[in-house]
Amino acid sequence: MKSITELYRIGRGPSSSHTMGPSKAAMLFKEAMPIADEYKAVLYGSLALTGKGHQTDKAIIEALGKNCKVEFNTEEQNLKHPNTFRLYAYKDGKEVLEWEVLSVGGGAIQIVGQPVTESEEVYRLNTFDEIKAYCYENDMTLSEYVYSVEPFIKPYLKRVWKAMCDAITRGVKASGVLDGGLEVARKARRFFLEQKSDELSETKESRLICAYAFAVAEENADGKVIVTAPTCGSCGVVPSVLKYMQERHGYSEEKILDALAVAGLIGNIIKQNASISGAECGCQAEIGSACSMAAAGVAQLMDMGIEQIEYAAEVGMEHHLGLTCDPVCGLVQIPCIERNAVAAMMAMTAVNFANFLTVTRKVSFDTIVKTMYETGKDLPSGYRETSTGGLAKNYKGKKNSP
Numbered sequence: 001m002k003s004i005t006e007l008y009r010i011g012r013g014p015s016s017s018h019t020m021g022p023s024k025a026a027m028l029f030k031e032a033m034p035i036a037d038e039y040k041a042v043l044y045g046s047l048a049l050t051g052k053g054h055q056t057d058k059a060i061i062e063a064l065g066k067n068c069k070v071e072f073n074t075e076e077q078n079l080k081h082p083n084t085f086r087l088y089a090y091k092d093g094k095e096v097l098e099w100e101v102l103s104v105g106g107g108a109i110q111i112v113g114q115p116v117t118e119s120e121e122v123y124r125l126n127t128f129d130e131i132k133a134y135c136y137e138n139d140m141t142l143s144e145y146v147y148s149v150e151p152f153i154k155p156y157l158k159r160v161w162k163a164m165c166d167a168i169t170r171g172v173k174a175s176g177v178l179d180g181g182l183e184v185a186r187k188a189r190r191f192f193l194e195q196k197s198d199e200l201s202e203t204k205e206s207r208l209i210c211a212y213a214f215a216v217a218e219e220n221a222d223g224k225v226i227v228t229a230p231t232c233g234s235c236g237v238v239p240s241v242l243k244y245m246q247e248r249h250g251y252s253e254e255k256i257l258d259a260l261a262v263a264g265l266i267g268n269i270i271k272q273n274a275s276i277s278g279a280e281c282g283c284q285a286e287i288g289s290a291c292s293m294a295a296a297g298v299a300q301l302m303d304m305g306i307e308q309i310e311y312a313a314e315v316g317m318e319h320h321l322g323l324t325c326d327p328v329c330g331l332v333q334i335p336c337i338e339r340n341a342v343a344a345m346m347a348m349t350a351v352n353f354a355n356f357l358t359v360t361r362k363v364s365f366d367t368i369v370k371t372m373y374e375t376g377k378d379l380p381s382g383y384r385e386t387s388t389g390g391l392a393k394n395y396k397g398k399k400n401s402p
């Protein structure tokens with residue numbers, strides 16, 4: 001597996017696979033052929049169908065400049081990945097470079113025909129069972145295992161935590177309607193103000209967690225800086241529960257970094273053995289993965305054992321199996337924003353289960369990851385970030401011109 005720094009990427013929303021990945025590829029492409037005077041990008045598959053709403057064209061033009069035109073090809077079916085695009089560079093009207101690029105999820109890219117240069121494989125062990133056995137043999141916790149493989153990761157995790165908290169702080173203060181034409185109002189502030197006057201501890205907890213999850217997801221939808229955890233669309237789940245737990249119980253920053261390390265390890269295992277891409281495996285791969293990560297992170301904060309952390313992560317994914325990706329009008333707003341808050345609450349429930357039901361569990365984390373992948377591959381393409389099925393197809397609400 002690769003470094004956890006490849007999973008938590010700090011950058012602008014609204015989509016890791018549709019904006020961060022293409023933007024990065026376009027910047028590398030420009031560096032590879034700086035003498036070009038014109039560029040063209042052709043988007044295929046999910047990128048062609050939802051690229052407008054996800055602002056893929058804007059991200060590529062920002063990277064390549066005004067002399068770049070973007071085409072959307074919804075006809076081509078024979079693709080290496082649902083998020084495929086081609087970049088062309090021209091000099092004096094002649095093509096001088098062509099790249100085929102796959103945006104494989106979480107902001108990661110693969111340039112077809114070129115060795116993957118993103119980062120090395122730093123984790124020798126790839127499954128939860130292997131890692132668990134190693135931790136038992138060496139008498140270490142999961143966070144200690146992460147630090148043993150990545151001894152210099154803590155400063156990066158500190159930056160991640162700061163970016164997460166900054167997104168929460170901005171998001172709970174912001175108001176107004178998000179761009180895109182769906183007239184989706186920001187709601188984080190409302191949740192935040194409601195919980196202040198709330199005396200009931202159970203509704204106060206849920207409102208505060210929801211306020212934080214909405215805050216980050218709304219910042220993402222607005223194209224502001226967030227952290228992929230594991231993707232942009234699912235970026236509100238992990239920060240909301242960790243922030244709530246820190247405020248409620250006074251956990252130190254060191255403990256939060258340990259929780260981020262463990263949550264990152266869980267996300268990495270899913271990325272390695274299945275997918276974190278909505279275009280590849282539906283929303284279960286994004287929001288389901290975020291819920292698993294958040295549950296594992298909170299369980300780590302509460303000093304639960306490895307079996308309990310595994311159970312929390314497994315429950316977080318199990319009850320998202322089959323979850324479709326059907327963003328209305330290709331925008332990362334409906335159902336994406338609310339879904340972050342719902343998954344955050346489910347992560348808290350998963351930790352609650354893990355607290356006392358771990359001895360009764362029947363399903364391992366590795367099994368649920370395999371199941372998620374197979375389920376995702378069986379989902380028809382209308383439910384994998386193409387905005388041609390599900391809620392995207394049936395939504396009859398207002399859509400103004402953006």
Ligand code: SF4
Nearest residue numbers: 233278283286325336
């Ligand atoms: S529905 Fe889920 S997977 Fe699809 S764009 Fe929204 S958050 Fe991402």
